[in-house]
Amino acid sequence: MKAKQKEKRVIAVTGLNAIDSPGPGVAVIRALHDSEEWDLRIIGLSYEALEPGIYMNDIVHTTYQIPYPSAGTSALLQRLTEIHAEENIDVIIPNFDAELFNFIKIGDKLKEMGIHTFLPTLEQFEARDKLNLFAFGKKHGFLVPKDKTIFSIEEIPSASAEFGYPLVVKGKYYEATVAYTLEQAQKAFHKLQAKWGLPIIVQEFVSGTEVNVAALGDGEQCISAIPMRKLYITDKGKAWAGITLEDPTLIDLAKKFCKETGWRGGMELEIMRTLDGKPYIMEVNPRFPAWIYLTVGAGQNQPASLVKLALGESVSPFTDYHVGKMFIRYSWDLIVDVEKFQQVSAFGKI
Amino acid sequence: MKLRRNIATSESGFVFNPTNGDSFSTNPVGTEILFLLKEGMSFREIKDALVNRYDAEPSVVEKDIDDFALALKGFNLLEYES
Structure with missing residues (x-):
């Protein structure tokens, strides 16, 4: 044959x-x-x-x-x-x-x-932007740290009065610094302004364990969600090794996210799990993360599923994945x- | 208290918590205690079993097991029985 x-x-x-x-x-x-x-x-x-x-x-x-x-x-x-x-x-x-x-x-x-x-719609893309994330969380019922968008260094004291120290100073597009004093916050402001421009986002600090979820939405529901914890982090804060987790709360969060927003496409949820287990959404990246190949190892090939969806094929939601599957990055x-x-x-x- | 249901252990003494990705290594006695916990034994029963098995002062065995239980609790590997 x-x-x-x-x-x-x-x-x-x-x-x-x-x-x-x-x-x-x-x-x-x-x-x-x-x-x-x-x-x-x-x-x-x-x-x-x-x-x-x-x-x-x-x-x-x-x-x-x-x-x-x-x-x-x-x-x-x-x-x-x-x-x-x-x-x-x-x-x-x-x-x-x-x-x-x-x-x-x-x-x-x-x-x-x-x-x-x-891809997500322009409205979805802009709503999850870090400049709008708090309002986005409030609208859809997600836990998101409070933040303040500032255009001048003089605005830092009023933000710190609201959030206290430490607080997180974030660039418009990338990078974030945890500042423990006013001086550190000012230094971070200058650095991030020089690199990414204004505005700068000052965010309430949430302590806990950082976990990430790579997910794929088909516009109505979540097709796949794989939670991962970074095991080795570079000085740029990037995962150099990570492991898939068994965490139904995170899967449910991704499902709720896709359903509430009608998300279409790949995404990464950056989550801080507080000591009492609450999952705060720190950022929503509107595309696959660099560690997306781990989803293949875990049994849910998200990029291949995205291609099928793009070509108009229907894809059934995945139900299982391998917990404890690791990736270890290398340079070559x-x-x-x-x-x-x-x-x-x-x-x-x- | 008992070992959380989803904690993975191996004969080599490797312990993996799939909820948060933490992993640990224990010595052979620690491995034995974890296996007994997985079989459903209570810490009291494990103490009795190890006192019978090892040539050591019961008070020393009990103290070591209490310390081990505290470490397991600290690493979030135990849960309260319902």
Whole structure:
């Protein structure tokens, strides 16, 4: 009997920066290859010529550079149109917070071209932004630490009067510092302002154990949720090792989150579990986390499920996963001829 | 008090709490106590069993088991019987 031929699928993925603060792209690509559902052609979409995923030719077939998010939606659409003419892309999976706005904006146009995405709506994307997170939590009945958005360093004392010390000073896009004194808070303000601009978010400090949940919503319900605790954390606060947990409270939280918000796409809930067991949502990342490959190890391949959903297939919610499954990240030196680097730098394609 | 239902133990003395991801290692006697707890024995019954099995002063065995129970409690591995 002849084996059924696998369907050819061309999937484009961003976030190939598998560095010390890694993007999720390479992990997403590994997950897609592991699914063995399709005859895959993986297209990498990169911003910089030294993103390691560009040179991982055993899992990424070709890579194109795309314009930075700051170039806007027209430039992105134009570049994707050019790439699509050559590659006939079926699905794009964007993996950076900063690029999602543009991809959501051009989602309908991509669909007209035959390119599928599976992303949250603009309203969902903005509602869970850290600037709006407290109101978001209040609206949907989630525990979220109190916060205050500030535009000037003079506003720190009034925030500290409300929350007390320690408090958390957070950048608009990334990074957070726990400040124990006014001086530390001021220093963090300057540093984060210089790096990410204004406003700065000052947040109530919640002590407990940090846990994370990678989840996938289909627009109505939660298809998959895998809770993980970081076992080894880099100086950038990134997980270098982690383990899946048995925690029905976190699964229920992810389910409630998907249902209440109608979440469509991948996401990561960053949660602080207080000593008395209360799960505070610290952040909602509107895309898969860099540790997403652990969901494959745990038995719920979230990236492959997202592709199916993007292609209009229905996916039944997963019910089981392996508890105690670990990931341990490592670094690996790729040896690359300068011609390849030159190819990416000069022509934006390899 | 008894060992939480979902705590995983191995013959090598490795203990894993799947609720929070904590893991520990114990010595062979600790491993034995954990297995007896898993079999449903109370700390009182375990004390009697170990006093009979080991050539040691009952008071020393009892104290060691009390210390071990305190450590298990501190690491959130025990729960109260309902």
